[in-house]
Amino acid sequence: MALRAPEGTRDLLPDEQRFWTHFKQTAADIFGRYGYQPIETPLFEQTDLFVRGIGEATDVVSKEMFSAISGENLKRLLAGESIKAKSRLSLRPEGTAGVVRAVVQNDLVPQGAAPAKLMYAGPMFRAERPQKGRQRQFNQVGIECLGADEPTVDAEGIIMLMRFYEAIGIPVDRTRLLVNSMGCEKCRPAYRDAVKAYMDEHADELCEDCLRRSEINPLRAFDCKKEGCAAVMEGAPKISDYLCDDCRAHYDAVKRLLDLAGISYIEDSRLVRGLDYYTRTVFEVQVVEGMGSQNAIGGGGRYDKLTEEVGGRPTPGFGFALGYERCLLALQAAGMELPGRPPCDIFVASVDDSVREVSFRIVQAARDVGLTAELDHQHRSLKSQFKLADKLNAVLVMVLGPDELASGVVKVRNMQTHHERTVELKALRSLMERFLGARCDAAATGQLFDQK
Ligand SMILES: [Zn+2]
Ligand SMILES: [Zn+2]
Structure with a gap:
């Protein structure tokens, strides 16, 4: 039987891969205007980082979490032996812990320095039951700003996230x-006690998980997905009544x-993250319709206590993450189609095998x-080669046969206007260079080649 991708994972085929690249590039462009610089951290970290940075009692x-383990260490564990703490590894379930670890390890925010503004994009892993909008490997784009606790950081972060959604469509x-x-x-303990x-x-009326949560961190009950619990927590005390000055x-x-x-928002006192490290600002962006319970497309907030959790000096932080797959669903619900393959600039068709070597050289010169240039690799008939050129959305097709080759020319057909002209082989290179210069304007490109 043919092997399939593991459950909860999927392939990003070329059309979607192109969109994912565009998605990341758009984020980098917009977040870059706000001073955010790219960072890439490992896909797996010591399990302890996530235990300390996210919280052991969180789902x-x-x-x-997916554990990552070497074959050798797996054998040790199966034989009942123990492995070193630093060998206990997990695939990252989110991006913040790794970035904060990297900031501490590389001392990116020395005392008194400007904040480190970082952005990441890549896969995260969670061993959840796969369902629509929830994959075991999924992609996130996120930012972290470490070293400043001013409200301007929170506000510009939220603004640029909303600008990103607009830019992506x-x-x-x-x-x-x-x-x-x-x-x-200072003010949360009293609130926590009131919720407890x-x-x-x-x-x-609460589920077992929530009863357990009420002992460890009652605020996590706000994250419970069970309807009964959600109904109870609806009537819980509101943090807004407990905030300090x-x-x-x-x-x-x-x-x-x-x-x-000019950003509109809804104040939602039930929006309380269960994660220990969140302080002050918390926010979430939802899609209004068509996404059911999977409608959150991004969110984040301030986490002034996290850096200490992973062993750094006290450093205030703010960040958010947005889910690529959820955004894609939202875009498709709004009628977006994935971009198709970009057109092939030049397709070189060979009339027979005697000219194939020259065709190959022309294609190579164009590249x-x-x-972008392509030719047939399967000895197809001329008719089939034109079909292939159509499929590749070729702008120009050059036709080379023994007669053309003997005269030192090639026929060039503009596939939009069907206008055809003969070009000397020795003039091809300068023609290609002019084509490249005009390529940004398809109409101009067509005219260029129709000119005598
Ligand atoms: Zn519950
Ligand atoms: Zn306070």
Whole structure:
């Protein structure tokens, strides 16, 4: 039986791969305007990084991580031996922990330095039950800003994310931006206690996971996907009633900056991330319709305590991640089609085998000039070669036969206008160079070749 890709993974075939590249490039262009620089961290890290950076009690760490292990260490484990802590590795379930680890390890934010503004794009891994919009290997683009706690960082981050959605083609009126403040280490404990007391009152309506959460970190119950729990947590105390003066001022400043930028948002006091490291600003972007429960296309917030968790000096942080697959679903729901293959500039058709070597050299010359060029590799008939040229969406087809070769010329056909002319072989190179110069304008390209 033919082998298939593992469950929860998929191939990005050329049309989609091209779009993914465009997606990343658009993000890099827009985030770059805000000073974000690219970084790439390993696809696997020490498991301990995720345990400390995400939290042992989270579903992500307790249920959904893929372990990565060498064959040798697997044998040791199976034989009942133990392996070193640094050999316990996991595929990254998200991007933040690795970036923060890299910032600490490479000292990218020395004391008193400007913040490190970093962006990443690539695959993440979670051992979830695969479903639409949820893959075991999925792609995320994200940013992290480490070293500044000012509300301007939060606001510009949210603004550039909304600008990105617009640039990639997700209409603003199809999205909904939810914002909230999670408070800080000063004001959150009182809030946490209030939520715990509330959950204790409703213990008989909550699932086992939430009861366990109420002991470790009651705020994680806000993440529970069970309907009963969601209904109970709807009535839980609101963080907005517990914010300290500093957190209140920070939150107000973020909202004011969003207002000034013309970004509309909804304040949602139930938007409370269960992850320990979140402080103050938290936000999520959803698609308004057509995506069901998988409607979140991005989100993030401030995490002023995370760097210490992974062993760095106290460094405030802000970041977000957006899911590529979810964005693609949103775009397709809005009617977007994946871009097709770009046209082939030149196709060289050979009348018979005697000229194939010269055809090969012409194609090679075109590629060396910088054009895309192709020829038949299967000894097809001239008619089939034209069909192939059509399929490749060729702009020009050059036809070379023994008669043309004997006269030192080649026939050049403009596939749009069907205009044909004869060009001397020795003039081909300068023609190709002119074509390259005019290529950005398809109409001009056509005219160039129709000229006598
Ligand atoms: Zn506070
Ligand atoms: Zn629950």
